[in-house]
Amino acid sequence: MDKITKPDQNDPLSFLKEFTAARIAIGATGSSIPTKQSLEFKLAHAHARDAVYSAMDIEGLEDALGQFHRPVLQLHSMADSRAQYLQRPDLGRKSNEESLNRLADQITGDDVVIIIADGLSAIAINENVLPLLQLLIPKLSAANLKIAPLCLVEQGRVAIGDNIAHELQSRLSIVLIGERPGLSSADSIGAYLTYQPKPGLKDNSRNCISNIRPGGLDFKSAADKIFYLVQESFRRKLSGVELKDNEGLLVG
Template identity: 70%
Template sequence: MKKVIKPADPLIALQEYTAARIAIGRAGTSIPLKQSLEFKLAHAHARDAVYSALAVEALTVRLKQFELPVLHLHSMAGYREQYLQRPDLGRKLSQESVTELAHGATPADIAVIIADGLSAIAINTNVIELLELLIPMLRFAGFTLADIVLVEQGRVAIGDEIASALRARLSLVLIGERPGLSSADSVGAYLTYNPKPGLTDELRNCVSNIRPQGLTYKQASKKIFYLVQEAFRRKLSGVALKDNAGSLHE
């Protein structure tokens, strides 16, 4: 078959200025199949991320390097469909997990809580590398760490209940973010000073889009470390802390 050479789309030059899906051409007035399939693939990655599962065993093995006990917990959301429809259940620990945490914990500065959130893939692929940079920084600065927690079907606020039971002064929740079309594997880090059940989001600080193509492990660990130090220095977290975090965007 003879190849038809189409004239270049004069809109292509606009693509230099934005990552938006501009200048994608048209078949009739519809989106050409090639572009349509690319979009579908991106959506498929996002959907697969939402339904991915935390690799609990593999993560546990790799977390051993930090020489801390690793706890496996579960929220009250029994399965993914329920998790998606009942955010309230994802914020509470299951009865079994509550019992497991009931044994007296030694007070610590920071509880690292790892949750699947809306993308377990994000955690499976990024969290160890991030912690390999972050945990040594925290320890070098003299912070003590509670048991590391892996929690399935968890939302951000579940960290309040967990960190409170672990008697930690600050909770650091590392959680899979809602996947976008261009990134299905972003980790979000949420810091909450003096965590206890019932807190709301304005009392947290968030470092978002942690992944190699987004905020790199190095940048993210520096940001988190800065916020942790500030939270302990000022004994608070959330909106009030963020306002003064001048170096946050550097």
């Protein structure tokens, strides 16, 4: 017989903590929350703020990406600083002139380009992008998909992938970006897939897989899901709202 967790007599909802890292069943002291939980909240908020202002480990990542035997391009958006990046989202969606020149020298017309951007949590990229790529890139290679140079982008937002992929003339882009940190997850990666990327596309043109991290969607499941969507995207020649994740569903 399975062991049944008995709820805390002071908080009958405490057993739910076994299933989520969300801030639930934190208790109460009078009309306020207990001191311990209040301090934990402040610490989580500090971690979230730190994640937003964290910096991508460009040199360390470039060295580590060498294991994939692909050229690595260091690129930058038009946002010169973190402050400008946060205040001007539009600048984070475009490559600066130096990056455009670098891309012009690398036109290969490959099937897939993988763009790694700091987004709103460089911590997520520094800690979690390599384990994900170690599972994803072999899948893409085994499917005989040609992979463009790997792109490391500082101060980048999701839409900068459209610009980069279009310059490289890649058929499909995968943007791996640090997601906006929450109070229980400052290290989540979001994966955005776009078929036939080009400047000016809207969010409904891409598919998103979010919460990729050890405490969320694990790396194997994320790599499997991304690869499935890549295959379906090439097969159906589209991405976005018209491309559904039907993997594992029973169809009659």
